[in-house]
Amino acid sequence: MIKPLTLALLTVMTLPARAADQWAQAQAVTVVMVDNRFQPDHLTFQQGKAYELRLENHGKDMHEFTAPAFLKASTIRDKGLLANGGTDIVIQPGTSVNIFLIAPAKGAYDLVCADHDWDGMVGSITVD
Numbered sequence: 357m358i359k360p361l362t363l364a365l366l367t368v369m370t371l372p373a374r375a376a377d378q379w380a381q382a383q384a385v386t387v388v389m390v391d392n393r394f395q396p397d398h399l400t401f402q403q404g405k406a407y408e409l410r411l412e413n414h415g416k417d418m419h420e421f422t423a424p425a426f427l428k429a430s431t432i433r434d435k436g437l438l439a440n441g442g443t444d445i446v447i448q449p450g451t452s453v454n455i456f457l458i459a460p461a462k463g464a465y466d467l468v469c470a471d472h473d474w475d476g477m478v479g480s481i482t483v484d
């Protein structure tokens with residue numbers, strides 16, 4: 357028979373491994389940013405699933421993945437990659453940012469580039 361303390365220890369030791377597993381199994385999703393568009397401009401995620409979101413800026417201008425509601429509701433592994441109070445991710449020209457996240461509750465979320473929404477650099481996110 358396993359004593360309660362042993363069981364508790366086993367649980368504590370198992371949790372970090374399971375979290376690591378979750379990130380290791382993250383599905384890659386790539387968004388390319390050009391001047392001034394998201395490609396693709398619509399993203400679909402599944403609630404509770406882990407993703408590695410790769411944001412590549414192929415443009416000459418800085419672009420931002422501005423999705424306040426989506427980013428705030430998601431579980432973000434590397435919160436240090438978030439800018440402007442957690443509302444967006446800044447991608448300098450010719451660089452990329454990889455961010456691991458777990459998709460939040462089902463729904464529709466806005467996506468824009470805060471610098472170029474005036475030029476139609478907008479998109480959308482759906483979580484199923």
Ligand SMILES: [Cu+2]
Pocket residue numbers: 392418419420469470471472477
């Ligand atoms: Cu932009």
